[in-house]
Amino acid sequence: MTTMTTMTMAAAPATGAATGTVRGGFAERYLLDPAVNADPYDYLNSLRDHDPVYWSAMHRAWLVTGHAQLMHCLRDPAVSAERVRPLMDAVPEGAREDTERAFSILSRWMVFNDPPQHRRLRQAFQEQFAARAIGRYKTFVERATRAMLARRAVPGTVGDLLADIARPLPALVFARWLGVPQAHGPSFWYWNARVGDLVLGAAQEEREYRTSLQSLVRLEDYLAGLVRERRADPKDDLISSVLAGGHVGKTVSEEEFVGMLTQMAFAGGETTSNLIVNAMLALLRHPDQLAAVREDPALVPMVVEEAMRYDGPSKMSIRTAARDFGLDGRAVRSGDRMFLVTAAANRDRDRFPDPDAFDVRRGSASHLGFGFGAHFCIGAALARLVAGAVIDVLIREYPDLELADQQPLTWQLSLLNRALTALPVRY
Numbered sequence: 001m002t003t004m005t006t007m008t009m010a011a012a013p014a015t016g017a018a019t020g021t022v023r024g025g026f027a028e029r030y031l032l033d034p035a036v037n038a039d040p041y042d043y044l045n046s047l048r049d050h051d052p053v054y055w056s057a058m059h060r061a062w063l064v065t066g067h068a069q070l071m072h073c074l075r076d077p078a079v080s081a082e083r084v085r086p087l088m089d090a091v092p093e094g095a096r097e098d099t100e101r102a103f104s105i106l107s108r109w110m111v112f113n114d115p116p117q118h119r120r121l122r123q124a125f126q127e128q129f130a131a132r133a134i135g136r137y138k139t140f141v142e143r144a145t146r147a148m149l150a151r152r153a154v155p156g157t158v159g160d161l162l163a164d165i166a167r168p169l170p171a172l173v174f175a176r177w178l179g180v181p182q183a184h185g186p187s188f189w190y191w192n193a194r195v196g197d198l199v200l201g202a203a204q205e206e207r208e209y210r211t212s213l214q215s216l217v218r219l220e221d222y223l224a225g226l227v228r229e230r231r232a233d234p235k236d237d238l239i240s241s242v243l244a245g246g247h248v249g250k251t252v253s254e255e256e257f258v259g260m261l262t263q264m265a266f267a268g269g270e271t272t273s274n275l276i277v278n279a280m281l282a283l284l285r286h287p288d289q290l291a292a293v294r295e296d297p298a299l300v301p302m303v304v305e306e307a308m309r310y311d312g313p314s315k316m317s318i319r320t321a322a323r324d325f326g327l328d329g330r331a332v333r334s335g336d337r338m339f340l341v342t343a344a345a346n347r348d349r350d351r352f353p354d355p356d357a358f359d360v361r362r363g364s365a366s367h368l369g370f371g372f373g374a375h376f377c378i379g380a381a382l383a384r385l386v387a388g389a390v391i392d393v394l395i396r397e398y399p400d401l402e403l404a405d406q407q408p409l410t411w412q413l414s415l416l417n418r419a420l421t422a423l424p425v426r427y
């Protein structure tokens, strides 16, 4: 998912101010302030310590940063995942041509649905995402990883780990797994990126909105065609397996199935790239941890989990209050927007001892990097497989891998995604 990671909408601040009122030593800051965006954790720690359920007039939203409070929200039926209408309402007048169709597609994304509808939609895919079904792709992923690294990451040379490996590898794997022929890859990923601009709030200008909405429509048309092809001529891929599972046409319509497919690559592509990069950055910045993993590569799955907690690709999930309710003594009103800041909850010292340390032996999977509850990331096993495969080969076969220069790294300005623009390394 971004983070779905991610798959949520961006928000504008109520004022242009980057710093808000100072109360009891705490000064609220705009989450998209470049300094906060580049290194959010000190600020998020102070926000959580000040008030784990904080009404932010600046963001016009509740900022939920405590681990317990956030888990409570993700369990509470009063907290709704439906938020497509406000996303469409943000589309400028001049770009509204495709909004009704886009509204209809996004309304079928499971991440924007509440129970019982959500359960019915998710059920159609559930079996194909289970660790066992994903495990069938292990050999393919490992081979593809080795082949790509051998071609694009020559030991001793300087490169960008994101552009060389972390971006193209998940794209290659997901296209194969989903059933998108290689020749269609460029347009398929272009449409997905533009859909991301819409859902993650990067589209600002009328022209950008128009391109994003058209891309969503084209992506749906393309996937509808692919579903028709696979129905006539099944192959070894997700679309064929879900069709064979028997839900499509019974518990979910073909239209719902195709709508849900438009979410998959968007939800999993960039997030998995960012997991690989963030995990490698954390390792390269903590030589003792890197040495421990080199000595014992069996720790790689724990590196993946610790990276998800310590600096995961998805910073928050967005929700709306479906009715009035109380949270930690606060009165949340129906319609209030809620930012469930998982990046802050994952550093909550009430849940994780010494939370700001990157510790690959922590062995705790209770992070919220893949969400929690009904909407827990359905693609987690696939993300773990791909990220684990890349980190494993880099650990075992690149003993001299190091950060290439000391320039400050640049993080994409985003409320939702924790994403570097590049990771320069010497292989």
Ligand code: HEM
Binding pocket: 001, 002, 003, 004, 005, 006, 007, 008, 110, 111, 112, 122, 263, 264, 265, 267, 268, 269, 271, 272, 275, 312, 313, 314, 317, 318, 368, 369, 370, 371, 372, 374, 375, 376, 377, 378, 379, 380, 382, 383
């Ligand atoms: C490291 C990579 C990934 C991260 C950090 C991530 C993160 C998340 C998060 C935080 C959620 C919950 C969103 C919410 O509650 O609002 C989510 C849901 C989801 N993710 Fe992922 N995700 C990743 C990889 C993937 C992959 C590989 C796929 C599919 C190929 C995928 C598909 C989905 C879908 C369909 C949902 C919605 C589930 C539902 O609503 O029931 N994700 N993801």
